[in-house]
Amino acid sequence: MDTKIIRLKTENFEIVKTVEITPDETGVVKLSGANEAGKSSILDSIAAVVGGAKLCPVDPIRHGAKNAKIEADLGDIIARRKFWKNKSGGMETSLEVVAKDGVKLGSPQRVLDELTGKLTFDPLAFADMNEREQVEVLKSMVDLGIDMKAWKAEYDRMYQERTIAGRETDILKARAREKEEHKDAPKEEVSMSGLTEEYKAGTLIHGKAKKRLEDIKGHTTTHGEAEDEVERLEAELVKAKEDVETARNQVEFLKNQAVEMLPDLDAIQTRMDTLEADNQKVRDNRARAEAIKAYQDAKAEHERLDKAVAAKLAEKDDAVKNAVYPVPGLEFSESDVLMYNDVPMSQISSGTQIKISMMIGMAMNPALKVLLIREASLMDDKTFQTVYDLAKEHGFQLWLEYVDTTGDIGIYIEDGEIKVKS
Secondary structure, eight states, X not given: OOBOOSEEEEESBTTOOEEEEOOOTTOEEEEEESTTSSHHHHHHHHHHHHHOGGGSOSSOBOTTOSEEEEEEEOSSEEEEEEEEEOTTSOEEEEEEEEETTSOBOSSHHHHHHTTOOOXXXXXXXXXXXXXXXXHHHHHHHSOOSSOHHHHHHHHHXXXXXXXXXXXXXXXXXXXXXXXXXXXXXXXXXXXXXXXXXXHHHHHHHHHHHHHHHHHHHHHHHHHHHHHHHXXXXXXXXXXHHHHXXXXXXXXXXXXXXXXHHOOXXXXXXXXXXXXXXXXXXXXXXXXXXXHHHHHHXXXXXXXXXXXXXXXXXXXHXXXXXXXXXXXXXXXXXXXXXXXXXXXXXXXXOHHHHHHHHHHHHHHHOSSBOEEEESOGGGOOHHHHHHHHHHHHHTTOEEEXXXXXXXXXXXXXXXXXXXXXXX
């Protein structure tokens, strides 16, 4: 069964004092008056009484009043919402839904939620938005299967993270290219203290070798004396020759041993002289390897984030693709443009845009057939006729707000009350 507002009574809500309105059979309620007269507050009260706490303003009570009350007779049920301040100054609210026979219904907000759709949707305001704004509004109203606000926050975070990672990758890549590579460098640095110890050890060996050479010289002297002794002592010739041979063998042995034991001090000194240059090459190569590794790690992380961002976009694309839109032929394009029958809304005539906007609004409120239009003053006669005809065709009730002080349009509101202009 279609539900409309049979009677609305608003007391001390926002800037309204007391207003009671009973719509007539035309299904059109026109509210007129100057700015800040209370027209918008009346429309706000409709949203607050049936739309739930999320549509209630932060400061709902008229200044100077102790509480506010809204009562909407919806035919089969009556919804009553009250506002008051507790002892600590915090705002309190209560909701009561009463059936036609006077029985209070349990879970009153759930009862109203089954009736209400998107009372905050204003067809006229929607038609006047740019493409991006229209898309954002419709996304907030269409069930995409995902929380678009949370999705956007997560996407922005991932996109920013990927951007930072990309910059870091470029910086590290440049740093890696700046690092000099020495292909002739040792694999590891050599300790100067170690090489110095090696040189000292070599010096000691050379000292020992010098002593042995002196021994060799002594043996050489012995050899000469032995020859003289041969000449003088023919009798001991045989023994002397044996001593000479022994001495020769010993000399040869000591020579070979001394040569083998001698370290190449010049080579060690050369290594000591070039040690710092070689070690610097090792350090350069290590720094280059670290820079390349850092760049490769950053590149891998950037690629991972790039895939994550792409997956996040795919998630949204799938949600948009599979969404159930309120009007057949209405959808979002891949570039987030609102399309109607494959034509961007911006390329459709204003009259058709109004019709589409009305169709969206009516589809969003299938049970409670009420549409609130706050900028009705902007409608020309042709636009109004389009809106009125569509509302009448689909059985919708229109609540229109006009900025007009003549008193010739509908219900005239002044200082939060209904006034009859004389």
